[in-house]
Amino acid sequence: MLKRENKTDVIIVGAGPAGISCAITLARAGKEVILIERGLFAGSKNVFGGAIYTQATKEIFPNFETEAPIERRNIEHNFAILGEEDSTTITYRKNDNSSYSVIRAKFDRWAAEEAKKAGAYIVEETVVRELIKEKNQVIGVKTELEEYFADIVILADGVNSLLAKQIGLRKDIDTKDVALSVKEVIKLDNQIINQRFKLKDNEGAIVEIFGGPMLGMLGLGFMYTNTDSVTIGLGITLNELAENNYRPYEILEKLKQHPTIAPLIEGGTLKEYSAHLIPEGGYKKIPKLCDNGVMIIGDAAMLVNNLHWEGTNLAMISGKLAAETAVEAIDKNDFSKKTLSNYEKKLKKSFILKDLKTYRELMDVMHSRKNAFLCYYMKKINAFFEMFTSVNGIPKKENYHKFIKSIFTDRKISELFKDIWAIVKLLWSILI
Amino acid sequence: MNLDKKLYTLKYSPDTESHLKPDFEQCKLCITKCCVNICPAQVYEWNEETQELIVNFENCLECGACRIACERQCLNWQYPKGTKGVTFKQG
Numbered sequence: 001m002l003k004r005e006n007k008t009d010v011i012i013v014g015a016g017p018a019g020i021s022c023a024i025t026l027a028r029a030g031k032e033v034i035l036i037e038r039g040l041f042a043g044s045k046n047v048f049g050g051a052i053y054t055q056a057t058k059e060i061f062p063n064f065e066t067e068a069p070i071e072r073r074n075i076e077h078n079f080a081i082l083g084e085e086d087s088t089t090i091t092y093r094k095n096d097n098s099s100y101s102v103i104r105a106k107f108d109r110w111a112a113e114e115a116k117k118a119g120a121y122i123v124e125e126t127v128v129r130e131l132i133k134e135k136n137q138v139i140g141v142k143t144e145l146e147e148y149f150a151d152i153v154i155l156a157d158g159v160n161s162l163l164a165k166q167i168g169l170r171k172d173i174d175t176k177d178v179a180l181s182v183k184e185v186i187k188l189d190n191q192i193i194n195q196r197f198k199l200k201d202n203e204g205a206i207v208e209i210f211g212g213p214m215l216g217m218l219g220l221g222f223m224y225t226n227t228d229s230v231t232i233g234l235g236i237t238l239n240e241l242a243e244n245n246y247r248p249y250e251i252l253e254k255l256k257q258h259p260t261i262a263p264l265i266e267g268g269t270l271k272e273y274s275a276h277l278i279p280e281g282g283y284k285k286i287p288k289l290c291d292n293g294v295m296i297i298g299d300a301a302m303l304v305n306n307l308h309w310e311g312t313n314l315a316m317i318s319g320k321l322a323a324e325t326a327v328e329a330i331d332k333n334d335f336s337k338k339t340l341s342n343y344e345k346k347l348k349k350s351f352i353l354k355d356l357k358t359y360r361e362l363m364d365v366m367h368s369r370k371n372a373f374l375c376y377y378m379k380k381i382n383a384f385f386e387m388f389t390s391v392n393g394i395p396k397k398e399n400y401h402k403f404i405k406s407i408f409t410d411r412k413i414s415e416l417f418k419d420i421w422a423i424v425k426l427l428w429s430i431l432i
Numbered sequence: 433m434n435l436d437k438k439l440y441t442l443k444y445s446p447d448t449e450s451h452l453k454p455d456f457e458q459c460k461l462c463i464t465k466c467c468v469n470i471c472p473a474q475v476y477e478w479n480e481e482t483q484e485l486i487v488n489f490e491n492c493l494e495c496g497a498c499r500i501a502c503e504r505q506c507l508n509w510q511y512p513k514g515t516k517g518v519t520f521k522q523g
Contacts, residue, residue, distance in 0.1 A: 038511055038514055039519065040515070040519050043520075043523060044519045044520055044521075044523075045494060045517075045518070045519075045520065046520065046523050047520060047523045048523065103522050103523065104520070104522070104523030105520055105521050105522055105523045108523075124514075125514035125515050126514045127511050127512075127513060127514045129510075143514075144513060144514060159496065160496040160499065162510075162511075172500070172505075173500050174500075175500055175501055178500060180470065180472065180495065180497045182472045184438070185522040229522075238470070238497060238500060238501055241466075241469070241470050241497075241501075242464070242466040242469075242470055242501045242503075245464075245466070245469045246469065247469050247470075247474075248470070248472050249435055249438060249472055253433065270433065270437070270438065270441055271441060271522055272441045272442065272520065272521060272522040272523075273438035273439065273441050273442065274442075274493060274520055274522070274523065275472035275473065275493045275495045275497070276493075276495050277495050277496050277497060277500075
């Protein structure tokens with residue numbers, strides 16, 4: 001290959017958790033790395049639900065708990081099943097530090113600064129328009145203004161990854177394999193947040209929301225507490241929105257008005273509205289992860305565990321594993337697909353592909369049984385507690401009998417068998 | 433709260449030229465025009481009178497939903513230039 005002037009060891013496209021983790025790992029290993037970000041600063045185009053995970057974050061930033069701009073330490077998970085008016089909530093609370101809420105524009109910017117301190121070059125306000133290929137090998141990137149060359153290019157350009165598509169590593173995303181998320185960050189007084197969510201100091205709470213205005217849709221809502229704001233949002237599968245002509249922000253408005261949710265955000269003022277896509281295809285939709293001179297990490301590789309609301313941790317660790325693979329490749333001076341496929345092997349050995357494989361059947365089951373699992377049973381849970389808590393002179397035994405009978409008579413009996421079969425199939429795929 | 437008030441919370445640096453380029457002839461043939469509803473920033477509006485798609489690209493949140501959902505796959509969707517588009521201060 002020709003020796004080129006502006007050539008470096010590695011170019012990473014996109015400064016999110018994946019790209020930054022990859023850059024810092026390479027820089028610490030003494031490799032020359034350029035991280036190219038299209039926004040004004042790292043984080044300025046990035047949106048997520050709200051949590052970073054301690055174990056994964058510590059692998060990249062060992063002292064982040066004292067050094068990074070974090071908001072709150074999450075000690076409570078609420079699972080709220082909303083009916084049209086009523087709700088049932090399960091709360092798990094433990095004085096723990098397994099996750100923190102952060103503001104991405106602050107956290108990513110801090111993380112990128114750390115990468116810079118470690119020796120990575122960060123080029124901001126620059127869009128990579130295409131990858132440069134020579135003899136079946138990716139050898140660099142073309143930005144709006146100039147060309148940069150590298151032994152390895154790592155794509156961390158997010159869920160839309162136009163670059164992975166350009167070189168044929170990724171196909172077009174199907175509307176059922178991606179969710180559109182809209183969210184609002186609502187300013188509220190620190191003390192009011194602590195009162196409403198039963199928190200003290202910098203403790204935080206997470207609310208995972210099922211049903212409500214999303215009853216029967218493949219969609220979930222979420223709330224996170226920040227230091228002096230609360231995040232509320234929802235993500236709904238794109239095909240659902242498209243087929244039904246729903247406007248995502250109107251569904252969010254309805255969620256905000258639900259009697260269980262409204263008191264939590266009452267009196268707050270909107271700080272920022274945002275939207276983002278979430279890859280939801282899971283294991284079966286993971287693209288080809290590498291080719292000659294190129295690897296894909298984070299959302300660009302569709303690495304999201306939607307059932308557990310995990311994304312940033314998969315992003316960070318995939319970035320780290322790609323960086324480790326790149327270091328080996330640079331030391332061997334071999335940037336072939338064969339060498340870079342070690343990245344895929346590392347991902348397979350890690351929790352990332354193991355977890356995604358565990359849930360490989362989840363989305364298919366949910367797509368085919370959404371009316372049952374995301375509507376009927378949600379309503380049924382609330383109906384059970386309505387029955388259980390009612391004091392109306394009707395003997396309890398009658399109530400129980402009526403409730404049990406309704407499970408068999410509400411719908412065709414075949415639906416019930418389909419549900420049982422779906423659950424057995426799903427559990428089998430998860431556990432066996 | 434209406435959408436305009438939501439979008440008002442965002443910092444934009446709009447370009448003079450649109451980064452979203454639908455094939456307007458295809459849009460005329462499109463039955464669902466799902467972009468009009470799906471877009472979280474209501475970038476797309478259908479003008480019944482002129483039978484044309486209006487693209488308010490200045491409001492774009494750069495999420496990519498329209499790109500994937502466009503049923504005629506006739507949208508040339510690019511990121512705005514490096515200094516342009518939306519900036520999230522919260523994210």
